[in-house]
């Protein structure tokens with residue numbers, strides 16, 4: 497039997513993979529790379545044992561913060577830029593399709609199904625600005641896509657999502673709309689405002705360790721789905737919002753910035769936002785994956 501050393505321990509661990517049980521090719525690929533990079537990281541910074549224990553205790557605390565309304569590990573991944581990187585690796589853009597960005601920790605499934613043009617706002621806030629949002633959903637050939645469900649969710653003018661604010665009605669500022677036969681959608685909402693991501697627990701510790709602020713620019717979250725097309729998880733950013741160039745989770749992309757114009761008389765809202773989307777055909781997606 498040979499002894500482990502600083503130099504050989506990485507190879508010893510990698511060679512052990514699958515020795516005592518079946519392992520899939522993907523798991524072997526992931527674990528081999530994980531061990532290699534993790535060991536190199538430890539050697540790089542000469543990670544000390546007390547620092548390893550502190551990291552274990554930190555992760556334990558992060559787990560204790562998680563419940564059905566708070567997913568601390570997504571926040572940590574966001575702060576480190578990992579979620580946006582994984583999203584880009586998953587939803588690569590080769591053509592004219594709309595860019596995706598992070599889902600984030602605030603999405604709730606099964607929002608209220610609303611008719612075209614309805615509002616997601618169930619209550620009023622001081623200083624709120626109403627906005628009429630509309631646009632078209634098309635495929636890569638420019639043909640309208642009917643029957644696309646569009647989930648929208650956003651923070652209230654107080655900077656809080658309803659599931660983190662007991663004062664707001666359930667599912668406030670959330671809704672599910674559908675495109676018509678022309679691929680057209682329309683909804684009423686509120687101008688989103690910048691907000692700090694939750695930073696009172698381990699996410700805050702990480703932000704402080706990195707010398708970062710917690711703020712995100714104002715944005716509307718959207719999730720577009722229809723069988724036969726790649727699901728699009730994205731956000732529309734307010735071109736006039738603060739923090740646009742220094743988003744705490746690195747999720748802003750130039751193609752996702754929208755312009756909030758003065759409202760039009762026929763809509764009766766303070767503001768107007770037009771934003772179109774291009775969905776990627778799922779068959780084209782599978783073809784690329786197979787190549």
Ligand SMILES: [Fe+2]
Pocket residue numbers: 600602651715717
């Ligand atoms: Fe958000």
